[in-house]
Amino acid sequence: MKAVVQRVQRASVQVDGRVVGEIGPGLMTLLGVEKGDSEDQLKWMVQKILDLRIFPDQAGKMNLSLLETGGGHLIVSQFTLAGDCSRGRRPAFTGAEDPERAKEFYLRAIELSQAAGVKTEAGEFGGDMKVELVNDGPVTLILER
Numbered sequence: 001m002k003a004v005v006q007r008v009q010r011a012s013v014q015v016d017g018r019v020v021g022e023i024g025p026g027l028m029t030l031l032g033v034e035k036g037d038s039e040d041q042l043k044w045m046v047q048k049i050l051d052l053r054i055f056p057d058q059a060g061k062m063n064l065s066l067l068e069t070g071g072g073h074l075i076v077s078q079f080t081l082a083g084d085c086s087r088g089r090r091p092a093f094t095g096a097e098d099p100e101r102a103k104e105f106y107l108r109a110i111e112l113s114q115a116a117g118v119k120t121e122a123g124e125f126g127g128d129m130k131v132e133l134v135n136d137g138p139v140t141l142i143l144e145r
Contacts, residue, residue: 001045001105002081003143004030007054011074013131020129021121023072027052028133031109032081033102034095041145042105046112049073054139063137066118071072073113075104076123099126104132122132 029049046127050073057063066073068110078125083091096107103125103135113120123129 001030001034001042001145003045003142004081004109005049005052005141006076007139008074008135009134009136011131013076013121014123014130014132015127018126020105020124021074021076023074023119023121025069025136026041026071026073026119027066028074028076028131029109030076030078031106032078033097033105034082034085035097037097039108043110043112045145046109046116048143048145050113050118052141054141058091059110065104067116072119072121074121074123075106075110075113076129077125110133 008026008028010024010027012019014020027049054062055063055064055066055069079093079096082096083093085091086097086111106125110120110122
């Protein structure tokens with residue numbers, strides 16, 4: 001499982017010209033589910049994202065988590081994170097989880113974030129999405145589990 005986490009001032013995702021998810025200050029997560037990933041890995045990943053101390057405190061030091069700031073969380077499914085670019089010029093996606101199972105993990109990630117009390121928005125699994133964001137900092141982290 002892989003995630004690209006970005007601290008944002010705002011972020012939104014559109015499908016067919018309509019906004020399906022939108023947040024103000026908070027985190028945008030691109031989530032890639034790979035074959036063999038487990039529920040425990042997903043729980044770890046979501047909790048790690050929510051607990052990352054990457055927001056500034058009163059002294060301007062990165063010392064606060066999303067849970068402490070009350071920001072939003074936009075989660076977007078991103079199967080291309082499982083792309084293998086080690087050979088040739090075309091990425092291989094054989095490591096990406098089956099779409100049906102990946103969708104279950106994606107929806108579960110949204111549930112876990114919401115259950116933690118975070119205002120959570122989402123993209124549309126399998127949709128042709130247009131993602132727009134203003135990266136704050138910029139702060140961008142890559143997590144793997």
